[in-house]
Amino acid sequence: MSPTTAPAPTTRPSLGWFRRTLRLTRAEFTLFVRYKTAWLFLAMPLVFLFVTLQMPDDEVLDGVGYAELSVAGVLGTIGVLVGIGHASNVFTARRESLVLKRLRVSGVPPLVIFGATTAIIVFFSLVVAAVMVGLIAVLLGELPRDPLMLALAVVLSAVSMTMVGLLLTPFVRNAEGAQMVSVLPMMVLLLMGGVFFPLDLLPDTVRQVVELLPVAPAAQLAQAAYTGYDVFGGYQGAGTPGYLGLWAAALPSLLVLLAWTLALALAVERRFRWDPRQP
Amino acid sequence: MTTTAHSAATDAPARATTGRPAVVVRDLRQKYGDFEAVRGVSFEIRPGELFALLGTNGAGKTTTIETLEGFRRPTSGTVRVFGENPYGQPASIRERTNAVLQGSGLLEDLTVRETVDLARDLAARPRGTEEVLEMVNLTDKRGLAVRQLSGGQKRRLDLALALVTSPEVLYLDEPTTGMDPEARIDTWRIVSELKKDGVAVLLTTHYLEEAERLADRLAIMHRGEVRVEGTLAGVLEGWGDRVAFAVPEDVRTADLPELEGAELSVETRDQALWATYTARSGDASERAHRAVGALLAWAGEHGTVLRHLQVRGASLEDVFLSVADGAADLL
Numbered sequence: 258m259s260p261t262t263a264p265a266p267t268t269r270p271s272l273g274w275f276r277r278t279l280r281l282t283r284a285e286f287t288l289f290v291r292y293k294t295a296w297l298f299l300a301m302p303l304v305f306l307f308v309t310l311q312m313p314d315d316e317v318l319d320g321v322g323y324a325e326l327s328v329a330g331v332l333g334t335i336g337v338l339v340g341i342g343h344a345s346n347v348f349t350a351r352r353e354s355l356v357l358k359r360l361r362v363s364g365v366p367p368l369v370i371f372g373a374t375t376a377i378i379v380f381f382s383l384v385v386a387a388v389m390v391g392l393i394a395v396l397l398g399e400l401p402r403d404p405l406m407l408a409l410a411v412v413l414s415a416v417s418m419t420m421v422g423l424l425l426t427p428f429v430r431n432a433e434g435a436q437m438v439s440v441l442p443m444m445v446l447l448l449m450g451g452v453f454f455p456l457d458l459l460p461d462t463v464r465q466v467v468e469l470l471p472v473a474p475a476a477q478l479a480q481a482a483y484t485g486y487d488v489f490g491g492y493q494g495a496g497t498p499g500y501l502g503l504w505a506a507a508l509p510s511l512l513v514l515l516a517w518t519l520a521l522a523l524a525v526e527r528r529f530r531w532d533p534r535q536p
Numbered sequence: 537m538t539t540t541a542h543s544a545a546t547d548a549p550a551r552a553t554t555g556r557p558a559v560v561v562r563d564l565r566q567k568y569g570d571f572e573a574v575r576g577v578s579f580e581i582r583p584g585e586l587f588a589l590l591g592t593n594g595a596g597k598t599t600t601i602e603t604l605e606g607f608r609r610p611t612s613g614t615v616r617v618f619g620e621n622p623y624g625q626p627a628s629i630r631e632r633t634n635a636v637l638q639g640s641g642l643l644e645d646l647t648v649r650e651t652v653d654l655a656r657d658l659a660a661r662p663r664g665t666e667e668v669l670e671m672v673n674l675t676d677k678r679g680l681a682v683r684q685l686s687g688g689q690k691r692r693l694d695l696a697l698a699l700v701t702s703p704e705v706l707y708l709d710e711p712t713t714g715m716d717p718e719a720r721i722d723t724w725r726i727v728s729e730l731k732k733d734g735v736a737v738l739l740t741t742h743y744l745e746e747a748e749r750l751a752d753r754l755a756i757m758h759r760g761e762v763r764v765e766g767t768l769a770g771v772l773e774g775w776g777d778r779v780a781f782a783v784p785e786d787v788r789t790a791d792l793p794e795l796e797g798a799e800l801s802v803e804t805r806d807q808a809l810w811a812t813y814t815a816r817s818g819d820a821s822e823r824a825h826r827a828v829g830a831l832l833a834w835a836g837e838h839g840t841v842l843r844h845l846q847v848r849g850a851s852l853e854d855v856f857l858s859v860a861d862g863a864a865d866l867l
Contacts, residue, residue: 280657280658281654281658284650287645287646288643288646291645354640354642354644355639355640355641356641356642356643357641358607358637358641359640359641359642359697361625362605362633362634362635362637363634363635363658363659363697363701364625364630364631364632364633364634364659364701365658366625366630369658531607532602532607534602
């Protein structure tokens with residue numbers, strides 16, 4: 258049965274998705290800067306940077322110490338801290354305070370709302386990465402061999418981990434809960450990232466599984482981008498395949514990250530709750 | 537069980553409502569597990585018309601609104617906004633509707649101005665920030681952070697955010713809760729203007745005066761069902777006119793006259809016995825006159841006086857309270 262109602266006039270212009278996302282991203286920037294907890298998530302990767310700098314700098318590859326590899330790996334995990342931490346925190350708080358519902362009833366599409374938060378997390382992840390590269394340059398005298406690959410690792414990690422953060426929100430009832438619950442996946446994913454101990458130490462089968470999770474590929478991409486070594490099959494016997502060779506070697510890791518990002522985004526689309534009222 | 541008061545030709549002249557309904561709800565049911573929050577609700581709202589949904593807490597009003605807003609899929613029944621199913625807020629209708637939610641939904645870290653600017657920039661056909669702030673009387677507060685606003689000021693900002701997108705359908709869920717009387721009257725004025733501009737409005741409120749002033753039609757919900765529906769005049773008409781007086785001391789209750797088309801009830805108020813005749817049948821515009829005339833004639837014959845004689849129509853409050861008490865079930 259379809260009751261008759263007034264036909265929708267077609268005169269109304271539709272605002273571009275991109276323009277709206279950009280506008281909401283600007284507001285997200287203001288909100289991020291004014292929100293102190295957000296700064297905490299930015300500071301955490303820097304803390305990890307200094308922790309890993311204290312590791313013994315035994316030479317693992319020709320001219321590359323263990324500390325340098327670990328530090329480079331931290332660059333690939335910025336997204337884990339900022340993405341999971343910030344996204345789960347603010348989206349839970351905004352759902353409970355009806356901010357999300359308010360945006361939805363005024364006609365803002367989900368894609369714009371998710372897009373703006375993802376964009377701001379990507380932006381601040383890149384800022385933190387730039388700060389860390391600066392620190393590494395000063396402290397270790399090393400610059401990344403492939404800045405583009407490094408940036409891509411940071412971006413893909415930030416996007417996929419933002420989706421993980423969004424996926425946590427249906428399971429918690431308030432922002433405090435989100436902060437507590439997000440610590441567990443954060444720690445597990447960080448440990449599985451191969452930053453705090455080399456994945457070479459794991460049994461082969463375990464390592465292969467871990468490398469299919471979204472963090473190890475990002476960390477390996479960052480390490481490869483920083484050192485120029487093909488570390489994707491482990492540190493042992495890693496060579497320097499040159500610019501294009503490194504990208505070819507990086508392809509499986511990139512695909513794993515892209516697949517995770519897509520799968521997580523679809524899961525968010527299906528599972529995300531906008532309304533604090535339990536159904 | 538459902539009393540539907542259809543408006544007679546003698547009702548207040550119909551508003552200048554035009555066109556086909558913007559909102560249509562047909563036999564809507566919403567179940568949460570075993571609990572049925574909404575049980576077969578139907579109504580329509582035309583452009584320029586305000587439909588008020590009244591009822592006790594938990595009557596199912598907000599669930600009904602949330603279904604129209606597209607957050608809930610009906611368990612059964614149909615809901616249409618501009619002819620489309622609103623579930624999931626399809627692009628074709630989301631830019632033509634807006635709402636004041638029961639809770640606020642404001643970003644506390646932004647200023648008033650930033651809040652309205654953001655909503656304006658995200659809207660497809662916006663009103664200007666200054667215009668909207670002027671409308672809700674927040675111009676002098678525009679530099680303040682939202683967290684510094686009082687409850688009533690936040691409520692006015694909520695209204696501003698609903699206005700800024702120039703909606704054609706507006707859902708107002710208890711929009712004046714927390715407002716001072718002046719802001720409430722301002723809000724009524726704004727809503728009246730919107731109606732003149734052809735906006736279809738759905739209002740829920742606990743202030744019956746608000747519904748009396750604004751509603752073209754209204755429904756009273758109780759436990760998920762519409763118990764009373766119609767125009768204000770139509771609803772009140774069904775509840776009859778009341779003629780009351782203090783029972784003279786020299787008259788026994790049993791000797792009070794029977795009136796055709798009116799029902800007698802006697803109760804003790806302030807240690808005195810009061811008789812109330814409720815006239816429900818016959819010509820609505822003359823039934824009070826006929827009842828009073830018959831009673832005065834009776835008093836003349838018996839040489840007695842009807843002290844404290846009162847005549848009044850039913851108020852929305854009478855109707856509401858009897859629905860809320862469950863007394864409506866007995867009618």
